[in-house]
Amino acid sequence: MTKLHPASVPVRSLSRSLSTGTLFFFLGVVASPGGPGNVLVIGSMVLFGIVVGVVYELAYYQRFEYELTANTFDVASGVLSRRAREVPLRRVQNVDVRQNVVQRALGIAAVHVETAGGGQTEVTLRYVDEAEARRLRRRLREGASEERPETEREREDAGETEDLLFAIRPDELAILSVFTIDPGASILGGIALSFASGFDPATFVPADGLESDLPGSGLIAIGWALLLFLLAAWVLSAALTFNRYYGFRLTRVGDELHYERGLLQRYSGTIPLEKVQTLTIKESVPARWFGYGSLAVETAGYAPGQSGSRGAESAIPLAERSRVDALARSIEPFGSTDLERPPSRARERYAVRYVAALCAIMAVGYVLATYTAVVEDWHAVAALLVLVPPAAHLKWRSRGYRAGERYFLTRTGFWRRTTKVVPYYRVQTAVYHQTIFQRRRRLASVTADTASSASFFGRPATAIDVDADRALELQQLLADRLQERLRVRRRRRTLDGWFDDEVDGSSTGESTSGPT
Structure with a gap:
């Protein structure tokens, strides 16, 4: 069994001793016989609380253990009550490594393990060595045994097998920061604006001889307030986006994409290509006018942004559209994006x-x-x-769909145009739905549900406002193409199995006949 990094003791003790010391400070104020002025009693209780916190964290360090076996990832923790978890490696979906400023200075990292179908992190190791974090991420994703050659492990740690696919340029980071509006920043920006300017919404309209804080009255004053609100939100959003995507780089190692990003807090994680469900190409205004876009990848049971501490994880946060298309087609060769518009x-x-x-x-x-x-x-x-x-x-021009030979493409949105690419073999359900307003115009929508769209943040690929008769045909086409692609993939797996048997047989001296 392996323990956490020793640096976890002082780091956790600092936080724990502050909380326990504060608790015992108030207890000392209430319980001191001499009243609040008895500094000696209060100080002794605060010191006792700090010692309790440090002792607790020492016990936590001693009793927290984890082990990576050939088939499972086992974690045991708990001081007063013991908790043991066993995660099958086949269920591991994503492994993210995160570092804040303090952790980077101490050379430690936090490892977050998410499993297929889970809506939250299954296991978190908050204090492990950087090299150990990279090893765990690789081993958990591969599901390999401990008996791997050390030389191979060292080669992988050195990054010799990594191919750089994308690194954000300074001009792309600047454009991304300027044209990104963060919803959370909008709220904080409005609060900051109110405190900074002393603005009071009640003074929109002059009354009883009082003058408005802003020029004009009625809707004009509301417009001025909205303008200032958006300005504050924009400035804060730019700072948050710059911090989030600073140093973004995407590499490919075998059948996985590895990403790293962040200035104050560094994130790194993996995107398993064999579990890709949907590609999402986004082009927001005005970035689209200058030929820029972004690419997000959704995998089974997990959609970008599912973790509350992160924004939408992207294969490319922002780049020239040609670079976005090239990387998207390297993952899924979906061909043309010429779509059929609604009637x-x-x-x-x-x-x-x-x-x-x-x-x-x-x-x-x-x-x-x-x-x-x-x-x-x-x-x-x-x-x-x-x-x-x-x-x-x-x-109307921003909506459309395309049912190709191997992929189903949909597009929607003007201000934030979104194009989704779904392989037919990833479709789980083809849904035909029609609202009462669509029925009046003989229109309907068809949705291609995948495993990623079942999550909270996943939005399935939907052909919106298709002719009602054509929508029925499209639903049947999706079902037929799904079965066709599944048959093709089954045949390929069978042939691969046969060829693997032939190779194995020849290498061991056994006689293995091929298919007849």
């Missing part, structure tokens, strides 16, 4: 939807203007009606 009547449905939304907004504005002083110029929203036809057309 023109779908465009009419989008226009009706936008007009209805604007009418609802104007109705709410009219009610507020009639009974309150919050909104005065509610009718200004009507000017947006001129944008309805181009908006509907852009939405």
Whole structure:
């Protein structure tokens, strides 16, 4: 059995002693016979709490053990109550290695093991040596035995078998930081703006002789507030994105992709190619106008971004579209991306939807203007009606699908155009669905569900607003192609097994006949 790195004792003791010392400080204040001024009693209890914390962490270090066997990864932990976990290596899906600034300075790392079908991390080793973390990641992904030659292990640790596929350039990192809006940063940016400017939403509309914090009134003041809010969110998002993707590089080792990224906190992990379910190519505005895009890879039971401490893990966070397409096709050779668009009547449905939304907004504005002083110029929203036809057309142009020989492709979204590529043999269910509004226009949608789309963050490939009759044909086509590709793969595995038997037989002197 192997223990954690010795540096885990002082690191964990610092955090634990702070919490136990604080607890005993308050206990000393309450229980000291001389009242709060009895410094000696309080200090003694704080010191006792710190000692308790250090002793606990020493016991935790002694009782935390793990072992990597030929078939399982065993972890035993617990001070007061003992807990033992046994994870079969065949169930290991992703192994990530993370390092914050302190861990990088001490030469230690945290290993997070996620299993197939799991929605959260199965096992976490927070304090292991950097070299040990890399060894565990490789061995857990490969499922190999301990009797591997040390020379081979050293060659792999040295990175001699790694092929560099992608490394983010400084200009790409700058563009990614500028054009990425983080939802969490939006909330923090708004809070920071409120505290920094003393802005009060209640002063949008002047009343009782008080002046508004922002120029204008009503919707104009709200517009100024929204502009400042977006500015604060943009600045904070740029900083967070720069920190997250600094030094991003992607390498290939055998049948796996390895990624590393991060400035203050370093992340590294693996993407097993044999378990790839879906490729997702994203092109957001305005990055798309300058010819940039990103590539994400989803594997069985796990979708990018499933871990709460990470953003969407990408094979390429941002690069020129030609580089994105080249890497995507090296993983899955899906060919052309020319898609079939929805029928023109779908465009009419989008226009009706936008007009209805604007009418609802104007109705709410009219009610507020009639009974309150919050909104005065509610009718200004009507000017947006001129944008309805181009908006509907852009939405229609941004949707489509393609049912190729080996892959099913779908596309949706204008502001964040998303193209999904799904191999037919990865499809688990072809779903035909039709809303009440689609039924009126004789439209429907077809979804190709995969193992990755079953997770919380996974979004399946969906052909939206297809002609209803064509959607039924597409659903049957997906089912037929799935069975066809599965038969092809079974034949290939059978032939590979035969050829492997022939090679094994010839190497051992046995006579092995091929298939007849």
